[in-house]
Amino acid sequence: xxxxxxxxxxxxxxxxxxxxxxxxxxxxxxxxxxxxxxxxxxxxxxxxxxxxxxxxxxxxxxxxxxxxxxxxxxxxxxxxxxxxxxxxxxxxxxxxxxxxxxxxxxxxxxxxxxxxxxxxxxxxxxxxxxxxxxxxxxxxxxxxxxxxxxxxxxxxxxxxxxxxxxxxxxxxxxxxxxxxxxxxxxxxxxxxxxxxxxxxxxxxxxxxxxxxxxxxxxxxxxxxxxxxxxxxxxxxxxxxxxxxxxxxxxxxxxxxxxxxxxxxxxxxxxxxxxxxxxxxxxxxxxxxxxxxxxxxxxxxxxxxxxxxxxxxxxxxxxxxxxxxxxxxxxxxxxxxxxxxxxxxxxxxxxxxxxxxxxxxxxxxxxxxxxxxxxxxxxxxxxxxxxxxxxxxxxxxxxxxxxxxxxxxxxxxxxxxxxxxxxxxxxxxxxxxxxxxxxxxxxxxxxxxxxxxxxxxxxxxxxxxxxxxxxxxxxxxxxxxxxxxxxxxxxxxxxxxxxxxxxxxxxxxxxxxxxxxxxxxxxxxxxxxxxxxxxxxxxxxxx
Amino acid sequence: xxxxxxxxxxxxxxxxxxxxxxxxxxxxxxxxxxxxxxxxxxxxxxxxxxxxxxxxxxxxxxxxxxxxxxxxxxxxxxxxxxxxxxxxxxxxxxxxxxxxxxxxxxxxxxxxxxxxxxxxxxxxxxxxxxxxxxxxxxxxxxxxxxxxxxxxxxxxxxxxxxxxxxxxxxxxxxxxxxxxxxxxxxxxxxxxxxxxxxxxxxxxxxxxxxxxxxxxx
Numbered sequence: 191x192x193x194x195x196x197x198x199x200x201x202x203x204x205x206x207x208x209x210x211x212x213x214x215x216x217x218x219x220x221x222x223x224x225x226x227x228x229x230x231x232x233x234x235x236x237x238x239x240x241x242x243x244x245x246x247x248x249x250x251x252x253x254x255x256x257x258x259x260x261x262x263x264x265x266x267x268x269x270x271x272x273x274x275x276x277x278x279x280x281x282x283x284x285x286x287x288x289x290x291x292x293x294x295x296x297x298x299x300x301x302x303x304x305x306x307x308x309x310x311x312x313x314x315x316x317x318x319x320x321x322x323x324x325x326x327x328x329x330x331x332x333x334x335x336x337x338x339x340x341x342x343x344x345x346x347x348x349x350x351x352x353x354x355x356x357x358x359x360x361x362x363x364x365x366x367x368x369x370x371x372x373x374x375x376x377x378x379x380x381x382x383x384x385x386x387x388x389x390x391x392x393x394x395x396x397x398x399x400x401x402x403x404x405x406x407x408x409x410x411x412x413x414x415x416x417x418x419x420x421x422x423x424x425x426x427x428x429x430x431x432x433x434x435x436x437x438x439x440x441x442x443x444x445x446x447x448x449x450x451x452x453x454x455x456x457x458x459x460x461x462x463x464x465x466x467x468x469x470x471x472x473x474x475x476x477x478x479x480x481x482x483x484x485x486x487x488x489x490x491x492x493x494x495x496x497x498x499x500x501x502x503x504x505x506x507x508x509x510x511x512x513x514x515x516x517x518x519x520x521x522x523x524x525x526x527x528x529x530x531x532x533x534x535x536x537x538x539x540x541x542x543x544x545x546x547x548x549x550x551x552x553x554x555x556x557x558x559x560x561x562x563x564x565x566x567x568x569x570x571x572x573x574x575x576x577x578x579x580x581x582x583x584x585x586x587x588x589x590x591x592x593x594x595x596x597x598x599x600x601x602x603x604x605x606x607x608x609x610x611x612x613x614x615x616x617x618x619x620x621x622x623x624x625x626x627x628x629x630x631x632x633x634x635x636x637x638x639x640x641x642x643x644x645x646x647x648x649x650x651x652x653x654x655x656x657x658x659x660x661x662x663x664x665x666x667x668x669x670x671x672x673x674x675x676x677x678x679x680x681x682x683x684x685x686x687x688x689x690x691x692x693x694x695x696x697x698x699x700x701x702x703x704x705x706x707x708x709x710x711x712x713x714x715x716x717x718x719x720x721x722x723x724x725x726x727x728x729x730x731x732x
Numbered sequence: 733x734x735x736x737x738x739x740x741x742x743x744x745x746x747x748x749x750x751x752x753x754x755x756x757x758x759x760x761x762x763x764x765x766x767x768x769x770x771x772x773x774x775x776x777x778x779x780x781x782x783x784x785x786x787x788x789x790x791x792x793x794x795x796x797x798x799x800x801x802x803x804x805x806x807x808x809x810x811x812x813x814x815x816x817x818x819x820x821x822x823x824x825x826x827x828x829x830x831x832x833x834x835x836x837x838x839x840x841x842x843x844x845x846x847x848x849x850x851x852x853x854x855x856x857x858x859x860x861x862x863x864x865x866x867x868x869x870x871x872x873x874x875x876x877x878x879x880x881x882x883x884x885x886x887x888x889x890x891x892x893x894x895x896x897x898x899x900x901x902x903x904x905x906x907x908x909x910x911x912x913x914x915x916x917x918x919x920x921x922x923x924x925x926x927x928x929x930x931x932x933x934x935x936x937x938x939x940x941x942x943x944x945x946x947x948x949x
Contacts, residue, residue, distance in 0.1 A: 289814030289863050290840045324836035400830040400840060403815045 194260035209251035209262055210238055220264050221273060221302050223280075223389045224341035225252035228445040230350055235341050236276045237302070240264045248272050270306065277307045283319045283364055285336045286311075293391030295404040299339065319364050328375025330382045330396050330450055335367035338392035344368065344384035351447065351552065354378040368392070380552060382453045386436055387446070397454060398434045407433060410667035411720075413654055415512060415560040415647040416452035416602040418545040419553050420656030420723075423448060425456070425648055425667040432456045432648060432668060440722055443656065449554050455601035456648070462599070463631040465643040466672025477636055482643075482673050486680065489594075489625040489640040490687045493529055496592035496623050502530030504591040506581055508617070509536035509570040511545075511559030512598035514652025515661065516700040517677035518561070518568045519708065524681055525594060528688040533590070536562075536570040537577040538610035545657050555657055558602045560647070564655030567710040567726055578613045585620040592623040595638075596677055599630045601647065627677050644677045645670035651697045652678065653719055660723040661714055791871045795902040796854045798872040799847055801890040802865060809891060811866035813842040817858035825851035826858060845887040849875045856903045868904035870896055 191202050196213050203212035208231065210220050223235035233253035240251045243261035248269060251262075263269060281299065288294040321335040345357045345368065356376045360369050370376060376384070385395045407426040414421040414435065421444035426434045435456045437448035468485030469477040480488070497505050507525035509518045518536075525531040544557035545566075565571070575581050584590045597614050600607050615634030618624050626638035629646040649670040653663045670676075682694045694700045701719070705711045714724035760767070772778050782789065791797075802810045813830035829844035858867050872895055877883045 287839070289816060290812050290838075322836075324832075324839060400813070400832070403819065405819065406815075 192256050192258040194256050194262060196262045197264055203256040207256050209240060209254050209256055212256050213251065213264065218264060220251045221306060222252055223298060223339055224343060226343050226387055229343060229346045232342055232346060235339065237273060239269060239272045239276065241266060241269050273306045274309060277302055278309055280339045281311065282313055285318065291337065291391040292394040292399055297391060298389035321367050325373055327370060328377055328381060331376055331385055332394050332396055332399060333369065334392050335369065337390050338368055339390050340366055340368065341389060343387045344393055347384055347387060352378045352380050379450050379554065380447060382450045383447050395434065402428055402433050410665050411438060412648060412664040412667060413560065413662045414448060414452040414455065415654065416455040416558060418555045418557040418559060418562050418657040419444065420560055420654055420660065420662055421448050421452060421553060422662065427667045430668045442722060443660065444553055447553060451602045458601045459646045459648060464671045465628050465631050465641060466674065468643060468673060469641040471639050477641065482675070485640050485642055486683050486687060489642070490684055492623045492639055493592055493594065493625060494688065497529045500591045502532060504589065505529045505531035506590045506593040507531060507534045508581070508593055508595040509534065509565050510596040510598050511536055511541045511562040511565050512600065513561060513596045513677055514650065514697065515561065515564040515568065515655060515704065516652050516697045517596060517681060518565055518570060519700060519704045520678050520681035520685060521594060521596060522568055524685050528685065528690065533575055534570045535575045535578065535581050536565040538613055539606050540577065542566055542571050558600045558604055560654040563657060563659050567655060567659065568708060578617060582613065582617050582620065585617060591621065593617070593621055594625045596627045598646065627680065629674065642680055643672055643674035644680065645674050650676035652676065653701060655726060659726050661719050661726055662723040663720045793902070795871045796856045797870045797899065797902045798849065798875055799858070799890055800868050800870050800896065801845060801887060802868060803891060809842060809866065809887060810864050811842050811845060812838060812864055813840045814863065816861040816863060817867055820857040820861035822855060822857065823851045823853045842887060845890060847885050847890065849883045849885055850880065859903055859905065865905055869902040870899050871902045872896065872899040
């Protein structure tokens with residue numbers, strides 16, 4: 191643990207840390223373009239020049255490791271002068287087309303110019319070296335070589351993270367530009383990350399391009415619900431519409447990355463018709479719209495009737511691997527505590543096995559649900575049922591008569607989804623009475639006794655347990671449509687109507703109760719659930 | 733020695749000074765200006781009002797009326813959909829949807845540009861924020877409609893308005909631009925002053941050589 195001084199402050203740094211890392215950990219910002227926490231050091235942009243005592247020249251902070259007794263100065267006149275010079279050189283051939291550039295508002299060139307630059311350009315616009323603009327690099331990326339500062343972050347990402355090596359420098363002198371061989375598209379499944387790590391507007395997102403200026407957007411911390419990896423993400427939204435999802439750094443889960451499928455999964459919520467109002471099936475077998483209160487009453491009465499008539503063993507709780515821990519916990523509590531049922535299931539397609547299976551070496555996993563591990567920890571994988579197929583055969587035999595079912599469409603789609611949905615549909619059609627919580631409309635839902643509109647991911651606050659059994663919180667970004675409410679809040683209403691005395695006013699309340707009631711969750715720290723995530727013990731059960 | 737205060741008996745003095753002439757003529761003298769103006773008005777010598785809308789006042793060239801979107805030479809909007817106007821707008825009345833422009837140097841073009849004239853407070857911030865002189869204001873002040881929907885002006889209406897011939901240009905960044913940048917024949921000048929640098933269909937026919945030249949800094 192070497193001790194060094196940065197700007198007259200004594201700092202203890204990690205062994206082998208670079209000056210820029212030590213400074214960042216101490217809250218001192220050193221300007222940089224090419225340095226990135228999760229990429230190998232390159233040291234080409236020279237923005238991070240700092241003065242180190244007894245070194246004859248200024249030295250790049252990203253490529254100089256700390257040593258005992260080092261004295262570093264990051265903001266004296268000599269450093270400022272050098273940084274201003276570097277910035278001026280970087281801007282020599284920059285087209286300054288900020289008004290039409292998507293990066294404007296989150297551009298490092300703009301930010302650092304306001305802090306370190308503020309110089310007048312010596313180069314008139316018509317003397318600048320013109321390069322190629324608007325180059326289509328596949329489904330995620332648009333390249334503008336004029337705006338590039340040649341930091342090579344994107345090149346290093348493709349070389350070292352995905353290992354696909356599509357990008358490279360071309361040309362010499364001030365004609366150097368980045369690009370792919372013959373402008374071939376970048377087709378690796380993580381190509382969207384080059385847009386995030388680009389500090390300037392050279393690489394912009396094909397999906398987000400021109401959709402909204404970034405200063406209009408509001409950001410909400412969330413967790414990607416596209417697979418069981420549970421990458422930390424930030425949802426950017428405006429006026430109830432989600433515009434983009436970008437990664438949020440969590441070194442234990444996703445570093446700074448997000449896969450393209452996950453990135454685009456935000457559009458899946460808006461696809462297809464939503465369930466906006468509750469529906470109750472009448473005596474004539476037709477569903478009619480009802481208020482939430484009426485529907486909850488009908489659900490409660492119907493289920494209690496079935497429990498009284500056929501006994502608790504005929505009641506099944508079907509969770510979803512896409513539901514939050516809170517919703518699953520309350521569902522289990524309702525089915526077990528209030529209806530006397532003891533059967534819980536969530537597996538539509540062997541999620542419990544797939545959840546741990548990586549699809550590639552970076553992030554993606556085969557299980558395209560965010561909370562399979564949570565459902566397992568909350569005891570939803572009943573061995574006596576054995577998946578949805580077991581439930582269907584039991585319903586055929588007449589052993590299961592009624593069920594409470596949570597069903598969410600997966601956000602990252604696979605061919606097997608249709609089969610999973612068909613199984614749920616079959617189960618619903620076989621039951622005498624079913625209460626279905628659904629966010630998206632589907633034809634088969636007409637078989638449900640009561641259909642309740644629930645909020646989808648991003649529309650509710652809740653926690654998901656990823657493949658590492660890490661509980662992570664996703665906050666609410668936008669409001670659910672129509673009468674829809676978070677599943678936990680509807681289940682809380684059902685519990686209250688059937689006589690449970692607990693009162694939950696937020697999903698955090700439910701989580702605190704879950705911490706007390708479920709042994710697996712007993713050890714979690716609520717604060718870390720909302721930051722880097724909290725690990726649960728995997729061998730506990732409800 | 734103590735100075736004794738002088739006591740003025742107001743009622744005494746009022747009584748002393750009152751007379752019939754003063755009570756009747758006094759107000760008339762006071763209303764001299766009013767009465768003389770009335771006489772002038774009745775005889776038609778002066779008139780403080782005008783017969784609007786047949787007669788109209790000449791507004792200042794900095795009058796902030798309904799907006800105009802200016803056009804390029806080919807008639808497409810000069811706007812690059814940068815949202816500077818929408819960002820500056822305190823009334824949040826500008827709605828823009830950008831699209832891809834075939835020319836990579838222009839890059840962006842609005843596919844929709846709506847201004848809600850009912851929300852607009854006509855502050856002119858959009859004009860000042862615009863880096864392209866793509867939005868300027870006219871002297872058009874009569875924004876009437878039969879329904880709220882009609883008060884949201886789309887890109888077509890903001891770009892081509894025959895009414896502008898009548899109203900003329902209002903607040904814009906460079907008022908002298910009309911005369912200085914464009915080479916104009918003297919007889920076309922009044923028409924340009926009205927139509928400005930916008931290439932309205934009607935005006936192009938009237939003065940064919942008036943097209944927008946990109947301004948060089």
